[in-house]
Amino acid sequence: MGAIMNVDYQNCFILIFICLLSLLCCYSLFFKKPKVGFRLPPCPPSLPIIGHLHLFLSLLIHKSLQKLSSKYGPMLYLRVFNVPIVLVSSSSIAYEIFRSQDVNVSSRNFPTNEGFLIFSSLGIFTAPYGDQWKFMKKLVVTKLLGPQALERSQGVRAKELEGFYLNLLDKAMQKESVDIVEEVMKLVNNSICKIIMGKIFSEEDGEAECIRGLVTKSDALTKKLFLAAILRKPLKKLGISLFEKELMDVSHKFDEVLEKILVEYEETVLEEDHQGSDMMDVLLEACGDENAEYKITRNHIKSLFVDLFIAATDSSTYTIQWIMGEIMNNSYILEKLREEIDSVVGKTRLIQETDLPNLPYLQATVKEGIRLHPPAPLLVRTFQEGCEIGGFYIPEKTKLIVNGYAIMRDPANWEDPLVFKPERFLDSSRSNQKEELLKFISFGSGRRGCPGVNLAYVSVGTAIGVMVQCFDWKIKGDKVNMDEAAGKITLTMAHPLKCTLVPRNHVPFNFNCADS
Ligand code: HEM
Numbered sequence: 001m002g003a004i005m006n007v008d009y010q011n012c013f014i015l016i017f018i019c020l021l022s023l024l025c026c027y028s029l030f031f032k033k034p035k036v037g038f039r040l041p042p043c044p045p046s047l048p049i050i051g052h053l054h055l056f057l058s059l060l061i062h063k064s065l066q067k068l069s070s071k072y073g074p075m076l077y078l079r080v081f082n083v084p085i086v087l088v089s090s091s092s093i094a095y096e097i098f099r100s101q102d103v104n105v106s107s108r109n110f111p112t113n114e115g116f117l118i119f120s121s122l123g124i125f126t127a128p129y130g131d132q133w134k135f136m137k138k139l140v141v142t143k144l145l146g147p148q149a150l151e152r153s154q155g156v157r158a159k160e161l162e163g164f165y166l167n168l169l170d171k172a173m174q175k176e177s178v179d180i181v182e183e184v185m186k187l188v189n190n191s192i193c194k195i196i197m198g199k200i201f202s203e204e205d206g207e208a209e210c211i212r213g214l215v216t217k218s219d220a221l222t223k224k225l226f227l228a229a230i231l232r233k234p235l236k237k238l239g240i241s242l243f244e245k246e247l248m249d250v251s252h253k254f255d256e257v258l259e260k261i262l263v264e265y266e267e268t269v270l271e272e273d274h275q276g277s278d279m280m281d282v283l284l285e286a287c288g289d290e291n292a293e294y295k296i297t298r299n300h301i302k303s304l305f306v307d308l309f310i311a312a313t314d315s316s317t318y319t320i321q322w323i324m325g326e327i328m329n330n331s332y333i334l335e336k337l338r339e340e341i342d343s344v345v346g347k348t349r350l351i352q353e354t355d356l357p358n359l360p361y362l363q364a365t366v367k368e369g370i371r372l373h374p375p376a377p378l379l380v381r382t383f384q385e386g387c388e389i390g391g392f393y394i395p396e397k398t399k400l401i402v403n404g405y406a407i408m409r410d411p412a413n414w415e416d417p418l419v420f421k422p423e424r425f426l427d428s429s430r431s432n433q434k435e436e437l438l439k440f441i442s443f444g445s446g447r448r449g450c451p452g453v454n455l456a457y458v459s460v461g462t463a464i465g466v467m468v469q470c471f472d473w474k475i476k477g478d479k480v481n482m483d484e485a486a487g488k489i490t491l492t493m494a495h496p497l498k499c500t501l502v503p504r505n506h507v508p509f510n511f512n513c514a515d516s
Contacts, residue, residue: 038393038395039392039393040077040392040393040394040395041073041075041076041077041086041390041392041394042072042073042075042076042077043076043077043078043079044068044071044072044076044078046078046079049081050080050081051078051079051080051081052078052079052080052085053080053081053231055068055078056080056226056227056230057227059486059487060484060486061226061378061489062377062378062403062405062406062491063405063484065087065089065378065401065403065406066089066403066405066406066409068087069087069089069403069406070089070406074088074089074090074093075087075088075089075090075093075389075390075392077392080230080231080234081231081233081234082233082234083230083231083232083233083234083399084395084397084398084399085230085398085399085400085401086383086389086394086398086399086400086401087401087403088400088401088402088403089402089403089406089407089410090407090410091407091410091438091439091441092438093389093390094402094407094438094441094445095438095445096389097389097400097402098445098446100387100389101383101387101389102446102447103129103447104383104384104385104387105381105382105383105384105400105446105448106129106381106446106447106448107128107129107381107382107384108125108126108128108229108380108381108382108448109128109229109232109381109382109397109399110126110225110228110229110380111225111228111229111232112126116247116248116251117251117254117255117258117299117302117303117306118218118221118247118250118251118254118303118306118310119218119221119225119247120251120299120303120306122297122299122300122303122304123136123300123303123304123306123307124136124137124140124304124307124308125307125310125311126307129447129448131294132294132296132300134294135286135293135294135296136300136304137447137451139279139282139283140279140304140308140451141451143278143279144195144196144279144308145451145452145454145455146454147454149278150454150455150458152278153194153195154353154354156191156194156195157191157353157458157459157462158352158353160187160190160191160194160200161187161350161352161462161463161466162350162509163187163190164183164184164186164187164463164466165350165466165470165509166511167183167186168183168466168467168470168471168501169470169503171183171501172471172500172501172502172503173503175500176500177498177499177500178498178499178500178501179496179497179498180320180321180324180496180497180498180499181317181318181321181492181496181497184316184317184320184321184463185212185215185216185313185317186208186212187459187463188312188313188316188317188320188459188463189208189211189212189215189309189312189313190208191459192308192309192312192313193211193309195279196279196280196305196308197261197265197279197280197305198265198280199261199264199265201257207257210253210257211257211309212313214250214253214254214257214309215309215310215313215314216314217246217250218250218306218310219310219314219488219490220488221243221246221247221250222488222489222490223487223488223489224243224246225243225489226378226380226489228243229380229399230380230399254302254306255302258301258302258305258306259298259302262284262298262301262302265280266284269281269284283296283300283301283304284301287300287301311450311452312452312455312456314375314490314492315375315376315452315456315490316375316456316459316460316463318373318375318490318491318492318493319366319369319370319373319375319456319460320460320463320464321492321493321496322369322372322373322482322491322493323365323366323369323373323460323464324464324467324473324497325480325482325493325497326365326369326372326420326482327365327464327468328473328475328479328480328499329420329480329482330420333365333420333422334468336361337361337362337365337464337468338468338469340359340360340361340362341355341359341362341465341468341469342469344358344359345359345465345469348509349509350466350469350470350509350511351462351465351466351469352462353458353461353462355465356457356458356461356462356465359461359465360426361422361426362461362464362465362468363425363457363461364422364423364424364425364426365422365464366457366460366461366464367422367425367440368420368421368422368424368425369420369460370442370443370456370460371408371414371440371442372408372409372418372420373491374404374405374408374441374442374491375442375490375491375492376404376442376444376489376490376491377403377404377405377489377491378401378402378403378404378405378489379400379401379402379404379441379444379445380399380400380401381399381400381402381448382397382398382399382400383395383396383397383398383399383400384396384397402441402445404441404442404444405491407439407441408439408440408441408442410439413439414439443456469504470503470504471501471502471503471504472501472502472503472504473499473500473501474499474500474501474502475497475498475499476498480497481493481494481495483495
């Protein structure tokens with residue numbers, strides 16, 4: 001027995017020795033001390049070797065980082081293993097960075113995921129700043145998201161909005177429970193598919209549901225993408241992939257559906273009366289043209305589409321869900337919205353995009369929803385070169401994380417920051433002032449800021465408009481539970497909003513009569 005105890009004791013000692021040795025190896029492998037002489041931003045206490053990794057593994061990363069900043073300051077220097085990160089939680093510092101270092105922070109430096117269509121450098125979101133990104137951005141603005149392009153596609157969205165209303169009306173008549181995310185996602189995804197590709201995916205043969213499923217799966221992968229962006233180098237050294245298998249799976253499925261669409265589209269181009277989508281035409285032309293401004297492949301086209309589906313669908317859908325939750329919890333806001341819509345639009349037709357400029361309270365409600373519940377709470381970029389910000393030195397290749405969630409709930413910027421108060425955006429003379437603009441960072445900033453802002457405002461505004469104008473909403477219990485879902489990087493509700501609808505007491509709109 002004594003001998004056994006002895007052997008166990010020895011084993012224990014050897015084990016501890018091996019652990020210490022590997023910790024030491026890891027430490028020297030991953031952690032290099034910053035060069036002497038630099039004044040780095042303050043660094044909160046960290047753990048040996050892993051540094052601040054634990055913060056990024058928390059269930060609500062934006063909240064953990066917000067808590068850290070409120071304790072240690074608005075600009076912090078963090079590290080995960082040997083990856084340096086600057087965390088910014090103040091609007092004025094974010095403004096300084098985007099004003100003086102915009103090009104320097106215009107790459108996200110996410111893993112490039114070569115060979116995949118999703119989160120790939122071939123698209124727009126994860127593309128490094130350079131010629132390809134410029135080509136894609138110009139195309140997206142001129143053919144899809146700029147004011148003129150949006151005007152051209154207004155009819156497509158109006159048709160989808162009618163379908164959305166009729167679908168809700170049908171559910172109300174059947175007294176069926178409505179899952180807001182499910183219904184709104186159909187509206188948003190159909191609209192974006194139609195304006196990008198000139199067609200919507202069919203509900204009958206399951207294509208549309210397949211695309212929505214892939215977008216939802218991609219959303220679930222964004223947290224891993226975020227971690228991979230920070231941990232890329234250490235993981236590469238260890239040969240660990242966070243999500244290659246899942247990426248491959250989603251990517252293949254997107255590829256199958258999109259290849260079919262491209263082939264179908266190419267066939268219609270040959271037809272005489274071809275009336276396709278401007279964007280598809282330009283992309284396919286650039287794909288086949290040796291002298292094109294930027295030479296692209298079919299995979300560039302597909303990756304761009306995947307990026308656009310993901311960027312547009314979840315952000316707008318989740319925003320609409322949050323705003324409806326707030327409206328249901330604040331009956332005085334619902335009343336004010338109804339009064340405004342009834343007096344401007346009336347009760348004989350459905351709200352349209354062109355009504356929005358005359359509905360300031362609805363616009364303010366949408367903006368307040370995007371402030372309090374930004375669907376993308378953290379902006380991630382990389383400083384390509386070393387620079388100075390706020391008197392501190394930021395070394396090259398430092399990751400930049402701007403905590404938009406913290407900035408838009410900062411009591412120094414916003415009165416009663418946690419209260420849903422559309423009135424704060426009613427004073428348009430104030431809302432255009434520089435200092436007001438830089439506090440509102442839900443769409444990011446600088447040249448990599450969101451190009452879909454205008455589309456987002458009209459899609460969210462009209463969807464909320466229809467829901468408020470046409471239905472009363474009933475939920476189980478007194479209040480909508482507004483808790484945030486844990487473990488995700490996009491901000492969404494922990495408890496999906498489900499309601500039953502009662503049509504308001506005006507005659508249902510008949511679109512066939514109106515059209516004729
Ligand atoms: C409520 C709705 C939306 C919100 C809050 C939102 C927010 C954002 C944010 C925070 C970013 C990153 C910006 C940065 O790094 O500075 C972004 C990027 C992007 N968004 Fe949106 N977005 C919304 C809707 C849309 C829509 C409807 C589209 C249309 C397709 C879109 C397309 C994009 C694209 C393409 C990018 C990447 C831009 C680039 O890397 O150059 N977004 N969005």
